[in-house]
Amino acid sequence: MKRLGVVGTMVWDTIYGRDTRDTPVEEWGGIAYALAALAARLPDEWRIVPLIKVGRDLAASAGRFLRSLPRVAPGTRFVEVPDPNNRVTLRYESVGRRSEQLTGGVPPWTWPELGPMIADLDALYVNFISGFEMTLETARAVRQAFPRFLYADLHSLFLTLDRDGWRELRALPDAVEWFACFDAVQLNEDELQQITSDPLVLAALAAHRGTRYLTVTVGPRGAIYVEAPPNGGPMRTALVAAPAVNEGDPTGCGDVFGATVVCELLTGHGIEDAVALANRLAARNVSYRGATGLHRHLRGELLRA
Numbered sequence: 001m002k003r004l005g006v007v008g009t010m011v012w013d014t015i016y017g018r019d020t021r022d023t024p025v026e027e028w029g030g031i032a033y034a035l036a037a038l039a040a041r042l043p044d045e046w047r048i049v050p051l052i053k054v055g056r057d058l059a060a061s062a063g064r065f066l067r068s069l070p071r072v073a074p075g076t077r078f079v080e081v082p083d084p085n086n087r088v089t090l091r092y093e094s095v096g097r098r099s100e101q102l103t104g105g106v107p108p109w110t111w112p113e114l115g116p117m118i119a120d121l122d123a124l125y126v127n128f129i130s131g132f133e134m135t136l137e138t139a140r141a142v143r144q145a146f147p148r149f150l151y152a153d154l155h156s157l158f159l160t161l162d163r164d165g166w167r168e169l170r171a172l173p174d175a176v177e178w179f180a181c182f183d184a185v186q187l188n189e190d191e192l193q194q195i196t197s198d199p200l201v202l203a204a205l206a207a208h209r210g211t212r213y214l215t216v217t218v219g220p221r222g223a224i225y226v227e228a229p230p231n232g233g234p235m236r237t238a239l240v241a242a243p244a245v246n247e248g249d250p251t252g253c254g255d256v257f258g259a260t261v262v263c264e265l266l267t268g269h270g271i272e273d274a275v276a277l278a279n280r281l282a283a284r285n286v287s288y289r290g291a292t293g294l295h296r297h298l299r300g301e302l303l304r305a
Contacts, residue, residue, distance in 0.1 A: 002122040009129040017092035030129040032291035033252030037259035039069040040298035047073035053106040055085025111141040123149040131156030139181040152182040180209030242279040248286035257282040
């Protein structure tokens with residue numbers, strides 16, 4: 001069996017304004033959405049290896065979620081830490097706009113911790129859910145020691161955190177240095193604007209440092225990809241349209257998108273086909289509530305939560 005390592009953060013979400021209910025919805029979020037998509041799409045010869053810390057206060061519930069997923073490598077589990085688990089309050093202003101407040105927080109991975117855990121992996125997927133999963137120094141050490149496929153969704157690296165836990169978009173310091181740590185990088189349109197308005201400019205800078213794929217999600221319009229061929233030929237780019245969706249829950253769409261792209265690239269599909277399928281599954285995610293049971297919905301076994 002081949003082994004895909006997954007770095008990210010399990011988050012307990014409290015969500016306001018997502019639908020017409022008067023009371024907030026509470027459920028697992030964060031990397032849980034990506035794990036569900038991986039469980040739905042990884043081919044039979046691959047297994048998920050979670051490299052994820054959870055707080056002791058929610059460790060039992062997180063463990064039950066992990067055990068509900070197929071394709072998790074036998075004997076693997078979340079790493080329990082004494083710190084309070086990450087909790088996020090999401091307040092939706094519209095389908096595509098929300099505010100976030102983060103409390104709690106498990107500590108980041110250090111290289112001495114993470115190095116031995118990735119040695120026997122065949123690929124690594126890193127999703128910056130909290131933005132504190134690892135430092136740039138650790139990411140550089142991972143890149144230097146790990147010659148196989150590395151994918152990163154840089155999302156929360158672009159968010160600041162004030163003393164009350166509210167998050168705001170910012171320009172990412174050392175952005176190109178972060179890109180250089182990964183073979184494939186994902187961000188969204190707002191995050192791209194913090195660096196440049198032109199994805200081709202960013203992709204060219206990153207390609208010089210070894211990044212082959214850049215994907216930029218652009219909401220209901222779909223996603224843009226830029227591919228830098230390994231032989232140094234001209235870059236390929238296209239906007240891949242997303243299917244139209246009715247109103248629903250957009251929480252986790254970017255995580256489902258990225259995890260699906262990873263699965264398709266590991267299977268040998270080209271980036272355009274990978275992005276097209278990722279758009280379809282992200283759209284399917286909109287019609288479901290939460291991450292529990294989502295893997296079955298993404299496989300078409302459930303119509304709605």
